[in-house]
Amino acid sequence: SGLAAGPRGITCDAGCRAFDMYGIVTDDVFVAGDVSRFPHPLFGYQLLSLEHWGNAVAQAEVAAHNMVSPGPLRRPHLALPTFWSTQFGLNIKSVGVPTFSDQVVIAQGSLEARRLAMVYGYQGRVTAAVTVDMAKSLDYYTHLIETAAPFPPPPGAADRAIAADIPIPSDVPDPKGLSHGPTVALTGHLPDRRLTLVQPGG
Numbered sequence: 001s002g003l004a005a006g007p008r009g010i011t012c013d014a015g016c017r018a019f020d021m022y023g024i025v026t027d028d029v030f031v032a033g034d035v036s037r038f039p040h041p042l043f044g045y046q047l048l049s050l051e052h053w054g055n056a057v058a059q060a061e062v063a064a065h066n067m068v069s070p071g072p073l074r075r076p077h078l079a080l081p082t083f084w085s086t087q088f089g090l091n092i093k094s095v096g097v098p099t100f101s102d103q104v105v106i107a108q109g110s111l112e113a114r115r116l117a118m119v120y121g122y123q124g125r126v127t128a129a130v131t132v133d134m135a136k137s138l139d140y141y142t143h144l145i146e147t148a149a150p151f152p153p154p155p156g157a158a159d160r161a162i163a164a165d166i167p168i169p170s171d172v173p174d175p176k177g178l179s180h181g182p183t184v185a186l187t188g189h190l191p192d193r194r195l196t197l198v199q200p201g202g
């Protein structure tokens with residue numbers, strides 16, 4: 001297709017416009033949902049691939065708006081990533097990007113109680129929260145992420161007693177080490193350099 005497509009999707013700008021394989025934004029190809037890979041300013045402009053129903057709906061609304069709007073009226077896709085699931089009878093909800101973190105703290109509840117809220121931080125800012133059977137707290141943590149609130153969150157800031165835990169390293173894979181794009185090679189000479197795809201093992 002000539003687009004910046006790889007195993008993690010098609011890279012686009014925050015307005016859902018696809019990049020071509022050179023990293024140049026196209027004017028009339030829009031992507032949304034599972035197939036897209038987009039930068040989010042709250043998470044260091046890192047390219048996110050999200051496979052959640054809620055993101056697909058919110059991003060499609062932005063893509064549709066931008067398709068019919070001239071440049072200055074275009075909107076960015078800035079919805080916070082969120083999803084929930086039920087596993088082994090436990091209600092698990094997540095907001096933000098837990099992998100965009102260097103520390104995590106159990107801010108409410110405990111492992112023993114099987115009810116807790118884990119808050120993730122990156123370089124002193126709250127970037128994500130995951131609750132287990134404590135979904136009521138999620139709105140509060142959403143606000144902390146949206147406002148780039150300091151990490152760890154201050155004691156007593158939530159509507160329940162804070163379980164005074166100390167932040168520990170979140171130990172997520174370094175995103176710089178996760179490259180799933182196609183391998184390309186430069187051809188030609190300046191000013192007309194081009195790219196060709198390098199086949200796996202080729």
Ligand SMILES: Cc1cc2nc3c(=O)[nH]c(=O)nc-3n(C[C@H](O)[C@H](O)[C@H](O)COP(=O)(O)OP(=O)(O)OC[C@H]3O[C@@H](n4cnc5c(N)ncnc54)[C@H](O)[C@@H]3O)c2cc1C
Pocket residue numbers: 032033034035050051052053054056083084085
């Ligand atoms: C088993 C399972 C469970 C899930 N559970 C949850 C959940 O609990 N909560 C949650 O938030 N998300 C869940 N998801 C993820 C959620 O379903 C997706 O994030 C969402 O459907 C993405 O929507 P989309 O429109 O981007 O893509 P899709 O829903 O995949 O739609 C893409 C469409 O494009 C069509 N298509 C593909 N190729 C072509 C082609 N060449 N030409 C024309 N049409 C084509 C496909 O047939 C499909 O209909 C789950 C996914 C799976 C597989």
